[in-house]
Amino acid sequence: MSPAERPLSPHLQIYQPQLTSVLSITHRATGLALAAGSIALVWWLVAAASGDHAFAVAQYFWGSWLGLLLLLGWTFSLFFHLCNGIRHLAWDMGLGFELKQVYLTGWTVVAASAGLTVIAWIAGLAMWSHA
């Protein structure tokens, strides 16, 4: 008996994207992005411990357009994973399972992670212009 001959349940391509499913997969995607971003944190710490030249190279890269683009992506990823993670912890305690609540907390996560990203970058760019 070949497994391919059995009927399959409807999968991703059948369903219209919904806030719930989009946020769920975004939680995973941002988690993986942050795992990749951890290499940047290691680089920054090792460069700071190594010496002036290594630190200057790291600082030059993170100040370049590619570095800034990556940092912007990781900032949003971190705030999204943080906010949606808190939503997950609430679910783990049995809270917020009503459909209305799921959508309310979902949009709150989107707004909060976008807002925190903007605030962090306004503060960061202000620090940069004063440095």
Add this chain to the structure above:
Amino acid sequence: MSERADMRSPLGRAIGLGSAKEGVAHWWAQRLTAVALIVLTLWFCASLVALVGAPRPDVVRWLGEPLPAILMLLLLIVGFYHMALGVQVVIEDYVANAWLRMAALVLNRFAAAVLAAAAIYAELRIALGV
């Protein structure tokens, strides 16, 4: 069924195959580290924003202070543990091939350990001034 297989009692065959009351350990560790990371990542983001554009001596001095050093070490230990647990679930969900899955699971743990060791070593070197 061979004679040898029948030598074991049903209980003996079952032990070690079920959750053995430890099935929730991964799940619980993921949540415990998540709660700790709420505080640690917010502190880290605020600190990083304050350090934007700072020259190396300022960064090193800050990383060498007791509270930032302790919080940074906690962030690294808890963060890389949380990372290893999370990536493990993604691998278990999406990598179907048994050999590939095992290789990915081992690589995930090794990579997390190497990255954590490098970062912790750097932070300790700065904090202890060696």
